[in-house]
Amino acid sequence: MKKTVKKDGLNLRGWVRDRILFLAMGIFVVGATGYIGAGKILDGQSMWLHPVREFALLISLIGVISLGYEIFLRELTFNEYKEALQEIVNPDAVRLGIQGIYKNRSELAQATSFEVLFEKVKEEIFIGGSSLLSISTASRELIKNKVLNGITVRLLVMDPNSTVVELITRQGGGRHTFLNEIKTSLLLLQKLHQEIADSNVPNKGQLIVHSYETIPSHSFISIDAESSSGIIIADIGPYLGHSTPRPSMQVVNKKNGMFSYWKEMNGIMWKSSKPVKMEVDDPSAINTKTLVLASGSKTEFYDYESDTWQKASICQMGDAWRGIKGGEWIWVRDTVTKEEAITGTKKKLRLKFNIPSESAGSIRSAEMFLRSADACHISVNDVRLVQEYGGAEYPDPFLIDIDQYVQVGDNTITFELVSYAKPDAKAPEDNLVGLIYRLHVEYS
Numbered sequence: 468m469k470k471t472v473k474k475d476g477l478n479l480r481g482w483v484r485d486r487i488l489f490l491a492m493g494i495f496v497v498g499a500t501g502y503i504g505a506g507k508i509l510d511g512q513s514m515w516l517h518p519v520r521e522f523a524l525l526i527s528l529i530g531v532i533s534l535g536y537e538i539f540l541r542e543l544t545f546n547e548y549k550e551a552l553q554e555i556v557n558p559d560a561v562r563l564g565i566q567g568i569y570k571n572r573s574e575l576a577q578a579t580s581f582e583v584l585f586e587k588v589k590e591e592i593f594i595g596g597s598s599l600l601s602i603s604t605a606s607r608e609l610i611k612n613k614v615l616n617g618i619t620v621r622l623l624v625m626d627p628n629s630t631v632v633e634l635i636t637r638q639g640g641g642r643h644t645f646l647n648e649i650k651t652s653l654l655l656l657q658k659l660h661q662e663i664a665d666s667n668v669p670n671k672g673q674l675i676v677h678s679y680e681t682i683p684s685h686s687f688i689s690i691d692a693e694s695s696s697g698i699i700i701a702d703i704g705p706y707l708g709h710s711t712p713r714p715s716m717q718v719v720n721k722k723n724g725m726f727s728y729w730k731e732m733n734g735i736m737w738k739s740s741k742p743v744k745m746e747v748d749d750p751s752a753i754n755t756k757t758l759v760l761a762s763g764s765k766t767e768f769y770d771y772e773s774d775t776w777q778k779a780s781i782c783q784m785g786d787a788w789r790g791i792k793g794g795e796w797i798w799v800r801d802t803v804t805k806e807e808a809i810t811g812t813k814k815k816l817r818l819k820f821n822i823p824s825e826s827a828g829s830i831r832s833a834e835m836f837l838r839s840a841d842a843c844h845i846s847v848n849d850v851r852l853v854q855e856y857g858g859a860e861y862p863d864p865f866l867i868d869i870d871q872y873v874q875v876g877d878n879t880i881t882f883e884l885v886s887y888a889k890p891d892a893k894a895p896e897d898n899l900v901g902l903i904y905r906l907h908v909e910y911s
Contacts, residue, residue, distance in 0.1 A: 487555075491533035493683045498527025507533040564721030568714060571790075575700065581606050584690065587698070588618055595623035597738055598648040603655040604793035604905075605780035606760050610674070614663050618672045621664060622656065623740055625649055629680035647834075648792065653743065654757050660745040677740035683698040685731060692730050695720055699729045724791075758908040760820055761794040766902075768799040769815040779816055782901045791836050796901040803886070806896035811888035816902060818880045822873070829911045833870040837904040844883040859901065866907055873908060878905075 501523030509516045519832055569575040585592065592613060594602060602610065614620050625632055626651040636644050653676070660674050686702040697720040718725045730756045767776040769829040782798035790796070799814050820832065837843065840859035845852045847869050869880075886900035 495530025548856045567717045591619045593621045600648045600792040615670045616911040621857030622676045626678040657886040669680045676743040679740040761905040774808045785899045794903045794905045798901045801856045803895045808892035812886045814880040822875045831909040833873040833908045835867040835906045836864040838864045842885045846881040
């Protein structure tokens with residue numbers, strides 16, 4: 468038996484709703500046409516000229532208001548549907564206050580930058596981690612700004628003299644990379660504390676730094692934990708070295724949610740820590756100075772078309788790429804074109820920095836940590852290094868000693884970044900290119 472399907476008649480309400488934008492635009496066009504055409508059709512002295520033009524103007528305004536109102540309603544409805552859909556798809560995550568789970572801190576940084584995250588702070592920022600080198604370098608000015616604006620900033624870092632740091636150093640083949648990261652971070656934070664203390668700003672907040680001796684159960688960023696609008700971002704799992712990435716969870720303060728758990732864990736770590744002395748009795752007595760520079764907007768790329776150097780851009784990361792603390796993946800743009808993915812590219816980038824002239828003959832060390840995709844050739848002050856560097860997904864970055872090439876005064880490090888052709892690339896993401904690095908220079 469054949470089933471008959473009843474055909475509905477014309478639904479005028481649905482027809483109007485689906486075409487309201489076109490109708491609003493049509494009303495505006497009719498009104499505007501009538502306003503302009505009235506002066507050409509009617510005589511200038513006609514008694515109908517002004518009433519017709521005013522009526523046409525009213526019609527066009529109705530069209531504009533209808534258009535704006537409809538766009539507003541659609542955006543409002545979309546957001547309501549989106550929130551409702553999130554609760555339907557993942558009710559447990561919503562109930563627990565989970566706003567997002569990211570596979571590593573790099574993916575989190577792409578979704579939510581520190582600048583955006585710290586914009587919402589009202590009272591306190593509380594950050595805990597292993598070395599916090601990325602905080603003391605890339606976010607240094609941001610932290611300083613917040614403290615000078617009355618915000619309390621608490622930082623929790625590993626004690627460089629603890630047996631755990633010694634154990635991690637042994638696991639890393641005896642290299643003191645991790646230990647140097649902690650010492651560098653503490654030195655930079657000490658200098659930041661001194662700058663804040665020397666500033667004549669009323670009602671400024673505090674920068675408080677503590678250290679702890681055990682392996683951290685997790686790393687975290689806590690914003691206004693005592694407030695109902697608080698946010699906590701926590702790395703799930705203990706720190707097991709740079710080669711073991713950890714997923715990150717972002718939670719908001721919700722009753723019976725995950726927020727209270729992470730808040731309690733953060734408090735336990737703080738209670739078991741001890742204060743780090745931040746005041747310097749005699750700043751001039753510190754003989755060794757440290758300069759830390761990392762990839763970011765201060766790196767420049769050479770634009771062949773305009774024959775000028777321009778600021779590099781934060782680029783899109785490949786799925787398997789690994790980061791370097793304090794640095795950001797950069798390239799000439801945020802991504803490649805499909806043509807560049809197929810044919811490959813060769814671009815030049817550079818970093819310029821200065822060692823004060825009063826430090827003549829006192830370069831103690833200059834180490835660079837670097838990753839790149841695909842290959843990178845490096846020149847330091849026009850001296851080209853023999854080795855080719857690359858491997859964005861390697862567990863350990865390249866460690867390059869360049870102290871013999873760094874000099875007092877102006878210095879330039881040039882990176883020639885090569886991406887090999889990939890003829891079978893179907894999209895830009897099939898052959899991304901980028902560079903990330905961090906440079907430590909010690910001098911006295």
